[in-house]
Structures are given as structure tokens and as C-alpha cells.
Amino acid sequence: MGAVRRSHVAALAIVTALLLFLLTRLPPPAALPLPPAPQVYRDTTTAPPTPVTNKTTAAPPLTSPIAPVKSVPVSPVSPPKAAAKNGSLPVLTGDVYVAGHEKPHPELCPSLGAKLRLLILVTSAPSHSAARDAVRMTWGHFAVRSDIAFAFVIGVPPDTMRPAIEAEDTLYGDIIVGRFMDSYSNLTLKTLSMLEWVDTYCPRVQRLLKTDDDMFINVPKLIEFMKAPSRVNATKTIWGKVVKKSLPKRTSRSKYFVSPLQFPGKVFPDFTTGPAYLLTTDVIRLILAAAPSQPYLRLEDVFITGVLGNKLGIKRQHATEFYNRKIAHPCAVQRGVSVHMVRYHEQFDLWRKLLDGKMKCAS
Ligand SMILES: *[C@@H]1O[C@H](CO)[C@@H](O)[C@H](O)[C@H]1NC(C)=O
Ligand SMILES: *[C@@H]1O[C@H](CO)[C@@H](O)[C@H](O)[C@H]1NC(C)=O
Ligand SMILES: *[C@@H]1O[C@H](CO)[C@@H](O)[C@H](O)[C@H]1NC(C)=O
Ligand SMILES: *[C@@H]1O[C@H](CO)[C@@H](O)[C@H](O)[C@H]1NC(C)=O
Secondary structure, eight states: HHHHHHHHHHHHHHHHHHHHHHHHSSSTTSSSOOOOOOOOOOOOOTSTTTTTTOHHHHOOSSSTTTTTTGGOOOOOOOOOOOHHHHHHHHHBBHHHHSSSEEEEOOSSSSSGGTOOSHHHHEETTTTHHHHHHHHHTTGGGGGSSSTTTEEEEEOOOOOOGGGHHHHHHHOOOOOEEEEEEGGGHHHHHEEEEEEEHHHHHOOSSSSSEEETTTTOOOOOHHHHHHHHHHHOOSSSSSEEEEOSSOOOBOOSSSBOOOTTOOOOOOOOOOOOEEEEEEEEEEEHHHHHHHHSSSOOOOOOOOOIIIIIIIHHTEEEEEEETBOSSSSOOOOHHOOOOOOOSSSHHHHHHHHHHHHHHOOOOOO
């Protein structure tokens, strides 16, 4: 018995020694599951954010605005690490975000935004040319004001669509093209690209409205909103339709599916819904600095205004004027800042309702 036990012990010791030896020799196992939510963030006070460039030395832009889009070599996808593919590590935002713009249009923001009251950037998709036209012909007209700048932001169009986008941009000069493939799962990259553009080409503007091409924006109302004494000097704030206690969808069939690796918490931090939100531009650099080390989350509003907003101590303020839903009543249109789900012909309908002055609405 004793001999048997001794030989067991000896065998065990040899195996253990072997294992220890192997472990010290092996590189750190990339595929081992990490504890959820590595709370490692870049320190924004010491580390310069990667996408941020020195304003005085940043220009010239990477490509001339008139250079054909096609001449730019783009590798929009940095392949996610093997381990991330296997679902054991989150894909970090910094691994998928490619800085820079194919068509930056720096001229859209004169004096780096110093004389602007408001910058309106509208996320769009290459195929949405009709929606862009409807916006240009209606509320986008406020871009003629010298204190407002306006542009669309899209991702890299498929080759078949490049000539049409080129032609449209030659006509209007208002399409900023980021370095990512335009797709639903890349909406977060679109917003980051937008913020990077502001940081690079329009860093002195005080307020940014982020909105979409299926929105109607009541610009005079928005300006009134911004001018309110309680808001005019606000800092580190995002205004919009705030959603509280929203739960991540954990069934993989959902359009809004979020894995615990992408977001480990039970409840999303308060966020402002994506169709329209207004930011004080002091938050932009903070967001750009903090985003790369965060797990990529394709719900752009949750990621930008919720996860990062919460992390960075940005106030998210609910404003009833941001309807961010479908509204047809003309008086509601006059009272609100933003209306969602607006189709081509409805832009004209809402525009007329806003401007024709025939309505009798109790204010
Ligand atoms: C930005 O560029 C200016 C002018 O070249 C230089 O004086 C300044 O030190 C630079 N700042 C940073 C943060 O690199
Ligand atoms: C990758 O995932 C599969 C299925 O979940 C698993 O069987 C496999 O062991 C994993 N491989 C690594 C290297 O983690
Ligand atoms: C963008 O979306 C496409 C398709 O959904 C995806 O293959 C790609 O990895 C995404 N990222 C970038 C940077 O284009
Ligand atoms: C906002 O700041 C400006 C400049 O400091 C100041 O003159 C003004 O009174 C402030 N307005 C409010 C409502 O606090």
C-alpha cells in the first residue's frame, strides 16, 4: 500500500513539475476567457487620444477633397484577433476603428468653427440619396446661415455606388466619407468618425447636433432650446430623449443582440436615443480618447451616450422637445426639435407645416 502511494505521489510530482515547466514556457494563453469587463480605460488626462491630431499641424488632410474617392487605398477592416472571433475576448473599438476620412471637406467648417453657433451632422448611407435630397430641400436649408454648418456622414460606398456619390458630392459638397464599410453593424464607427471629424476640422464649434437622414429637425426651435439660460453655458452635457434602465437583449436572434462580452452589465447606463442628440463639444475629445479601449458595441447611442457618457461623467439630460418618434400634428411639429421616421414626401409636409404660419397653436 505504502509503496503504491509513494509511486503515486512521485508520478504526481513529475506531472506537476512538467505542467509548471510548460506553463512558464508558453506565451500567455490568448484564448483563455478573461474575467468579464476588463475595466481598463485609457487615462484621458495623461494619454493623448490616438485619433486626435494637433490642430495647428493637422492639415493637410489625408486626401484632397477633390481627389477621386477611388484613389484612396482603404483597408476599412482590421481583422479582429483570433481569440475575439472565438468569442472569448471582446473586440475592442480601437481594433476596428480606422481613423481619417476619405473626403474630409474641411471647408465646411470655416475658422475651425469659431464663429459657428451650431454644427449639424447627419448620418446617412450611400444609397439614401433621396433622403439626403429631401433634407437639403427642406430643413437642411438652414445651412445657408453663417452661424450653422451642415454635412452628411457616410461610410465607404460599394464600388457600384461610387460614381453616384461622387456626382452628388460634386453638386453639393456636403458628404463626408469615413474609413469604414457602411453597414448597420458599423453605426458606432460612423458616429466615432463624425466625432473625429469635428475634433479635427471643427474643434471650436460649441454645439453639435448628431442626427439621421430620416429625421425632421426644427432648427429655429433647436436654437431657442440651446439659448435657454440654463443651457447656454452648459458643459459636458448631452441633451435628447433619455432612456433609463434599458436591458441588453441577450437572445442572439434579436436585431439588438448584445453579448455579455460586449456589455457585461445587467442594465445599460442612461443613454439618449440615436436619432437626434445635442452635445456640448467639450465631450468629443473625451469620448475619442476613451472609446478605443472599450469593447465594441454596435448600438451607437448606448455606446457613445450611455457607456462612454456614464464612464466620463457626461450629463445626459432629457428634453421633451426631442420627440425622436413619428409626429404628424402640426402644432407638435412646431413645439418639438426632432421628429423621427420621416419619409421623402413627409419632409416637405412637415417643412410646410412648420413654415406656412397658418396654424393656430397654443404655445
Ligand atoms: C502643436 O503644434 C504646435 C505648432 O507646431 C506646437 O507648438 C505644439 O507644441 C504642438 N502641440 C502638441 C500637443 O503637439
Ligand atoms: C473556440 O470556441 C469553440 C466553440 O465554443 C471551442 O470548442 C474551442 O475550444 C474554442 N477554441 C479556443 C482556442 O478557445
Ligand atoms: C463594417 O461592417 C462590415 C459588414 O457588416 C464588416 O465586415 C466590417 O468588419 C465592419 N467594420 C469596418 C471597419 O468596416
Ligand atoms: C454665460 O457665460 C457668459 C460669458 O461668461 C456670461 O456673460 C453670461 O452671463 C452667462 N450666461 C448665463 C445664463 O449664465
